[in-house]
Amino acid sequence: MAKPVDYNSQPALTVTCAPHHAPRPAPHRPTADRRARVRPSSRSAPHHADRCCARPVLKLAVVGAGVAGVTTAYELTLDGHEVAVFERRNTIAEEASFATGALVAPGWTADWTGTQRRVRMPWSARPGLGLRLARMPGWGEWPWLWQWSQAGKGGGLSEGHRHLHHLLRYSQQRQLAITVERELDHDRSQGMLVLWRDERDADLAQPALALMRESGVAFKLLGAEQARALEPALSLETPLHGAVELSGEGVANCREFALLLRAAAQSMGCRFEFDTRVSSLIPLTDGQVEITVESGNGPQTEKFDAVIVCAGAFSADLLKPLGLRLPLKEVYGQTLSAAVREPLDAPLSAVLDARSGVSIARLGQRVRVAGGQEFGATRGEPPKSSLAHLYQVLDDWFPGAVRLGGSRGSIQEWRGAQATLPDGLALIGPTRLPGLWLNLGHGASGWSTACGSARALADRLQRREPDVDLVGFSPQRFGL
Numbered sequence: 001m002a003k004p005v006d007y008n009s010q011p012a013l014t015v016t017c018a019p020h021h022a023p024r025p026a027p028h029r030p031t032a033d034r035r036a037r038v039r040p041s042s043r044s045a046p047h048h049a050d051r052c053c054a055r056p057v058l059k060l061a062v063v064g065a066g067v068a069g070v071t072t073a074y075e076l077t078l079d080g081h082e083v084a085v086f087e088r089r090n091t092i093a094e095e096a097s098f099a100t101g102a103l104v105a106p107g108w109t110a111d112w113t114g115t116q117r118r119v120r121m122p123w124s125a126r127p128g129l130g131l132r133l134a135r136m137p138g139w140g141e142w143p144w145l146w147q148w149s150q151a152g153k154g155g156g157l158s159e160g161h162r163h164l165h166h167l168l169r170y171s172q173q174r175q176l177a178i179t180v181e182r183e184l185d186h187d188r189s190q191g192m193l194v195l196w197r198d199e200r201d202a203d204l205a206q207p208a209l210a211l212m213r214e215s216g217v218a219f220k221l222l223g224a225e226q227a228r229a230l231e232p233a234l235s236l237e238t239p240l241h242g243a244v245e246l247s248g249e250g251v252a253n254c255r256e257f258a259l260l261l262r263a264a265a266q267s268m269g270c271r272f273e274f275d276t277r278v279s280s281l282i283p284l285t286d287g288q289v290e291i292t293v294e295s296g297n298g299p300q301t302e303k304f305d306a307v308i309v310c311a312g313a314f315s316a317d318l319l320k321p322l323g324l325r326l327p328l329k330e331v332y333g334q335t336l337s338a339a340v341r342e343p344l345d346a347p348l349s350a351v352l353d354a355r356s357g358v359s360i361a362r363l364g365q366r367v368r369v370a371g372g373q374e375f376g377a378t379r380g381e382p383p384k385s386s387l388a389h390l391y392q393v394l395d396d397w398f399p400g401a402v403r404l405g406g407s408r409g410s411i412q413e414w415r416g417a418q419a420t421l422p423d424g425l426a427l428i429g430p431t432r433l434p435g436l437w438l439n440l441g442h443g444a445s446g447w448s449t450a451c452g453s454a455r456a457l458a459d460r461l462q463r464r465e466p467d468v469d470l471v472g473f474s475p476q477r478f479g480l
Contacts, residue, residue: 057081060076060083060305061302062086062308063086063308063315064311064312064314064440065086065087065089065091065272066095066096066097066446067254067257067258067446068446069087069311070092070093070258071451071454072308072457072458073265074178074261074270075454076308076461077268083269083271084270084273084302084304085270085272088314090274092258093254093258097416097446097447098414098416099255099337100416101370102251102252102368103250103448104168104171104249104447105246105250105251105350106169106172107168107219107244108192108246109164110205110209111152112354113201115129117149117151118152119375129356131148131375132373134378136376137375137376141375141376144327145375147423151423159472160472162211163472165215165216166468167452167456167468167473170456171453174455175249175450178451179257186260187251187363189250190250190349192251192349192350192351193222193244193350194243194244194246194351194354195352195353197355204354205244205354219247220244220245222243224240224241226243230245231347231351233344233398233401234397250350251350252447254447273295276293276294276295278293279292279299284434287305288304290304305435306435306437308439309438309439310440313417315419315438316328322433324431326480328420329422331418331444332382333418333444334387335369335370336369336394337363337367338367339410340365341400345399345401346398347398349362353393353397367398371390372389379415380415381413382414418443419441419442421441421478424443425472426453427441427473428473428474428475431480432476432480437461438480439454457470
């Protein structure tokens with residue numbers, strides 16, 4: 001095994017390209033237009049040659065083409081590097097990024113009820129927040145679950161949310177900047193509401209609101225009538241005590257964005273290799289990393305100056321032979337997507353039911369409902385009980401909003417495995433092995449943090465100080 005490298009002691013790379021510019025702030029939009037589909041600015045994106053060297057600085061590989069891998073490849077290519085992306089499937093964003101809940105507003109990940117770290121047993125019939133066990137865990141899984149629950153005690157959960165709030169806020173800004181600069185046309189809308197059904201819901205949310213204030217997350221408290229004015233289709237039959245309005249970009253279509261960004265990266269010279277599985281990584285004594293890939297052409301090897309692993313749960317098996325034991329587990333989330341039946345009965349942007357943790361988001365002419373976390377589940381269709389819960393919350397707030405049958409119903413029910421760390425924070429940055437970097441383990445917030453994580457990692461790799469603090473996301477916290 002190659003000798004570990006202390007990245008903090010390494011000399012900075014000598015780069016003669018133009019400095020990276022911080023993302024432009026999101027343009028102000030009137031409140032009246034906050035739920036309308038937002039069109040990108042007519043300003044064209046600056047050509048990457050104006051920002052980077054004529055010759056690539058480093059030869060880099062990205063393993064995995066989910067939204068984390070695609071955004072990472074885009075930012076590295078934007079900086080002038082020669083980038084190759086290896087994906088075992090035949091296109092991008094086919095796994096955890098395929099049908100996410102679409103929320104990107106800072107604050108949506110807050111622990112609104114104080115039960116986010118609760119572990120619910122398989123026989124628990126009552127739907128709710130926390131991590132539901134789909135089966136009894138094996139002996140090797142209990143330590144991870146214990147760490148998961150312990151991370152929610154004392155100041156651990158607050159500190160984790162503080163790091164996450166900062167990254168989400170930065171990522172929201174970066175995603176909007178890319179959308180404007182590249183003129184990306186994807187489904188998105190401004191703002192979202194967190195709904196309280198009664199006074200108890202509001203009381204339980206006070207610690208989360210206090211932490212959001214401390215973290216600089218912008219929000220506004222609303223009465224029931226103010227909330228209904230912003231989302232007129234909210235059912236009058238469901239009690240509504242009040243709401244929290246989260247500002248800025250609230251909803252964006254993850255897969256649409258990833259497809260458009262892949263095209264942008266390719267236009268700048270990024271190489272994508274599909275149906276290609278990375279079978280091994282070997283750090284070399286000269287600081288490079290040798291990759292062996294398997295495809296229709298048989299095994300092939302290639303050397304890179306650095307490799308960034310963004311392969312979700314698959315990353316654990318890939319890195320284990322190197323002595324890097326990632327404490328990753330697959331936590332399953334589920335969504336349903338359906339065509340809008342009547343626009344006046346559908347949400348204008350997004351709402352999050354604080355009590356159940358279920359979100360309802362408008363994506364163009366479709367509505368996406370997301371919620372629930374399951375440990376120990378298997379790949380395939382979501383269980384009927386979980387789907388029934390999503391349908392129930394949708395009917396509570398927006399009855400009649402979607403087509404549930406007929407030739408134009410086309411309901412998509414989806415379950416995705418989200419690679420999750422026991423403390424709930426991702427791994428972003430260099431490992432102790434030379435040339436080996438990570439951007440993975442984002443859990444349910446993968447789409448919400450993708451753009452910020454990618455930009456910050458690219459800055460760190462270039463020896464620039466990122467615009468967001470990555471200390472809480474360091475791989476070194478797990479000895480990696």
